[in-house]
Amino acid sequence: MKQPPLDPSEWAELAELLPDPGHRELPPGRHELHRERLLAAIAAPERVAAPVRRTPRWSLLRPALAMAALVAVAGTVAVVVANRDGEPPVAIPTPGVSTPAAEPTGGAVTAKVRAYGTVSQLTATADLVVRGDVLRVDGAGHDRKAVVGIAEVLYRTPRLAPAAEITLATPELSGMSRLEPGQHVVLYLAATPEGAEYGVLSGDFGIFDVAGDTATARSLTMSVSGLREEDATARDRRFTATLAELRELAREHG
Numbered sequence: 459m460k461q462p463p464l465d466p467s468e469w470a471e472l473a474e475l476l477p478d479p480g481h482r483e484l485p486p487g488r489h490e491l492h493r494e495r496l497l498a499a500i501a502a503p504e505r506v507a508a509p510v511r512r513t514p515r516w517s518l519l520r521p522a523l524a525m526a527a528l529v530a531v532a533g534t535v536a537v538v539v540a541n542r543d544g545e546p547p548v549a550i551p552t553p554g555v556s557t558p559a560a561e562p563t564g565g566a567v568t569a570k571v572r573a574y575g576t577v578s579q580l581t582a583t584a585d586l587v588v589r590g591d592v593l594r595v596d597g598a599g600h601d602r603k604a605v606v607g608i609a610e611v612l613y614r615t616p617r618l619a620p621a622a623e624i625t626l627a628t629p630e631l632s633g634m635s636r637l638e639p640g641q642h643v644v645l646y647l648a649a650t651p652e653g654a655e656y657g658v659l660s661g662d663f664g665i666f667d668v669a670g671d672t673a674t675a676r677s678l679t680m681s682v683s684g685l686r687e688e689d690a691t692a693r694d695r696r697f698t699a700t701l702a703e704l705r706e707l708a709r710e711h712g
């Protein structure tokens with residue numbers, strides 16, 4: 459229920475009941491302190507808040523992009539292929555990289571593993587360069603071997619004895635071609651220390667199929683691009699050379 463307003467006499471009675479508020483004074487020196495603070499605030503220059511510097515998004519991404527680029531480059535340099543149980547994996551270089559990679563040690567036929575850009579590089583690395591026919595293939599998987607009848611020796615390192623036939627270790631590996639009976643090929647080979655067995659240099663890099671007087675790289679992707687100099691325009695086609703050109707390079711090396 460709403461109360462009626464008080465009349466002036468009632469206000470006067472209430473005022474008499476309240477204590478006297480009095481008049482409070484500031485302590486000595488207080489006026490001077492407040493005055494100094496006020497003058498200091500007026501005299502001080504206006505401060506503008508400095509903007510918060512934000513790190514550019516590109517700076518944040520740069521380390522991640524650098525790492526991604528490094529991984530991408532490393533991925534184009536070599537593909538790791540497993541060997542027999544107990545043996546270290548072999549790094550098979552991918553195409554387009556002609557800088558020699560670190561060569562494994564241990565004397566196995568895969569000891570000379572690198573990427574090749576030219577036939578000249580293959581020739582300078584090989585222990586044996588021959589033209590011949592695949593006569594037969596024995597075994598399977600990692601134990602697969604091929605026997606090659608030699609029709610012509612283009613180059614042979616002095617420590618190797620002449621032979622009419624040679625045995626190649628040709629394990630079945632994903633992404634690699636296979637030597638099959640009846641194939642006529644030029645092979646760039648690495649030998650074991652005893653010279654009892656051979657392996658093709660860097661997989662398909664060291665295999666050229668022969669038709670007439672022309673030798674053609676076995677693989678489109680794992681192939682040299684030139685005879686003595688690399689050819690950047692040859693990446694979309696198989697490299698070809700004449701047998702005479704291969705012989706001439708072998709003579710220069712030998």
